[in-house]
Amino acid sequence: MTNILEAIATIINHPIPDLLxxxxxxxxxxxxxxxxxxxxxxxxPEKYDEVFSWIRGNQxxxxxxxxxxxxxxxxNKIKISSSQIQLNSSHPKSKLFSENPQITSRCRDCETWTEKDILYAIGATSDDNTKEKLxxxxxIYGDCYAASQExxxxxxxxxxxxxxxxxxxEFSETRELGRVNKVDPxxxxxxxxxxxxxxxxPSSVFDYLNTGYDPKKNFQIIAIMKESKYLSFPLDSRTKIESISVPGFNINTQSIKCPDNPDNLIPAKIITYKI
Structure with missing residues (x-):
């Protein structure tokens, strides 16, 4: 089964010049x-079907x-100069629950599940629309980035x-914040x-960490997860990522602020790769 560690190794071994x-x-x-x-x-498509139970989500x-x-x-894809990320009608999530009303019935039934860890993959691209480079x-895992659902x-x-x-x-029932009917005469x-x-x-949310974030780099990966999450991955995946020996790659443990209570610190793994 694939995971974030396998994906990072794949990206390091298969760099791409630009998104276009x-x-x-x-x-x-x-x-x-x-x-x-x-x-x-x-x-x-055949490989996607083996790896993913759901690939049809939208904003x-x-x-x-x-x-x-x-x-x-x-x-999510943003410009590198963006200060915020638009999540539209979906609030940030520390976990994904099948009971969430925004989840479609097909997604809810695509496999047997009630709760999943959610990973935010945020790509920051260059501000030049003519040469959109990643x-x-x-x-970043949701439980490092967002508060609990309540x-x-x-x-x-x-x-x-x-x-x-x-x-x-006159209001009518809706899944949005509200709907008003018959507004005008x-x-x-x-x-x-x-x-x-x-x-x-993320660069402002985690500005207290030593991620080495550098907007001048040609390309960089910054991954943040709880240490407990890292240790939950198969030993083969952890061995693969820890065996990577290329310039610009680093993996270390730092303390991150708990999204529910910033006074509490949580051990986390920070994986970075810069070229």
Whole structure:
């Protein structure tokens, strides 16, 4: 079964010059985890079916990918100068739960699962639209990046309650924050009230860590996961990643702030690769 450690090893062994020549960032991430970067296009779907139980997610229905009996992967692409990442209607997640109403029934039923660790794969590309190069690949587990689900759900529930308490407004049931019908005298206009969640760029969230993040590098990977997560991977995968001996590669243990309580520190593995 594939995992983040296998994917990092695959990327190091198969560098690509730019995203335009590769097609799309999401395809690159998918091929990194499936180890199909060098595979002919016609043979990739069969390998994808072996590796992933779900590959059809979009911005409103997470996740983008689910590894069979493994992690969920949420993919975002931003410009390197971006200060925040748009998550649209989906709040940040420390874990992915099958009961989440934004998950489609097909995703919920694609394998037997109730909870998955979620990995954010965030690609930062150059600001030059004519030569869109992948500059940084952040691979961050949700439980290092986002608070527990109840923090976000409580805020959402309070907002929905406040909206529905507005007098003399006709609301209808919706999965969004609210929907107002018959806004104008002719009753021809409706108003959708949608959540647009954003999360700060990893370089600012983890600026207290020694990641060696350098926007001037041609390409870099920065992966952050709890040490307990790292140790949960198969020994073969850990041995493979620890045996990599190339310039610019480093793996170490540092303490990260607990997203639920920043006063608590958690041992984490930081894996970096820079060229």
């Amino acid at each position: 020549s590769y097609k799309a960032f999401e395809s690159f991430v998918k091929d990194a985890f499936a180890n199909t970067i060098d595979e002919p296009e016609l043979s990739k 409103n229905n997470p996740p983008n990918l689910m590894i069979r009996n493994g992690d969920a992967i949420e993919i 500059k940084t690949l952040w691979l 923090y976000y759900e409580r805020i959402r529930a309070q907002i929905v309650s406040g909206i529905n308490a507005i007098p003399d407004v 002719l009753s021809t206009t409706s108003l959708r009230i949608r959540a647009m969640w954003l999360i700060n760029h």
